[in-house]
Amino acid sequence: xxxxxxxxxxxxxxxxxxxxxxxxxxxxxxxxxxxxxxxxxxxxxxxxxxxxxxxxxxxxxxxxxxxxxxxxxxxxxxxxxxxxxxxxxxxxxxxxxxxxxxxxxxxxxxxxxxxxxxxxxxxxxxxxxxxxxxxxxxxxxxxxxxxxxxxxxxxxxxxxxxxxxxxxxxx
Numbered sequence: 309x310x311x312x313x314x315x316x317x318x319x320x321x322x323x324x325x326x327x328x329x330x331x332x333x334x335x336x337x338x339x340x341x342x343x344x345x346x347x348x349x350x351x352x353x354x355x356x357x358x359x360x361x362x363x364x365x366x367x368x369x370x371x372x373x374x375x376x377x378x379x380x381x382x383x384x385x386x387x388x389x390x391x392x393x394x395x396x397x398x399x400x401x402x403x404x405x406x407x408x409x410x411x412x413x414x415x416x417x418x419x420x421x422x423x424x425x426x427x428x429x430x431x432x433x434x435x436x437x438x439x440x441x442x443x444x445x446x447x448x449x450x451x452x453x454x455x456x457x458x459x460x461x462x463x464x465x466x467x468x469x470x471x472x473x474x475x476x477x478x479x
Contacts, residue, residue, distance in 0.1 A: 338364055339376045344403040346381045352432055353379050359427030359434075360405065367420045368412070402438040411445050 340360055342353075357377045364370045389402060405424065412420070421441055428434040 338368070338370060338374070339378075339408040340364075341378050341380060341406040341408075342403060343380045343382060343387070343406070345387050345400060346383050348381060348401075355432035356403070356428060356434070359431040360424055362431075363420055363423035363427050367416065367423050368409070396437045399435075399438050401434065402440065403434070405439065405441045406444060407441065408444045408446055410447070412443075417443055 342356060342360070357375075357379075360377065361375050364375075365372055384400075389398060391398060407420075420443075424441065425436045425439060428439060429436065
């Protein structure tokens with residue numbers, strides 16, 4: 309008997325499910341790319357990761373262990389940016405944060421951006437002028453991860469039954 313847990317496309321999204329249910333199912337599995345100039349310390353990168361992840365957990369309610377951050381330290385000659393952008397001076401510590409997530413409302417994205425700005429200032433001493441962010445939204449069927457078990461009643465990772473109940477209660 310095969311006891312392995314099958315790999316599951318996450319999150320499943322059926323066209324038969326009500327739109328509100330499909331929206332609630334899409335609050336999972338972010339992939340974050342952080343681009344900065346070479347020479348940062350491991351502690352700085354850890355604090356940046358902490359600030360971003362805390363915002364994802366607090367605002368988007370992703371599970372605490374659903375953290376996928378990739379740091380790209382780029383040589384100065386491959387990190388081109390004007391010293392003044394949109395009338396604001398940017399330092400050599402400027403970074404680009406690219407968030408790949410499923411669809412969110414404009415309000416959720418604005419709240420997430422602000423929470424990341426606040427957290428990075430607090431945890432990593434990054435001024436908002438040195439932070440540039442973008443969100444790349446991707447359809448839920450474009451995510452896959454081995455080991456995920458989806459609760460067919462909720463469409464969530466089986467570990468998220470409490471989050472689904474909380475989201476239901478809030479609606």
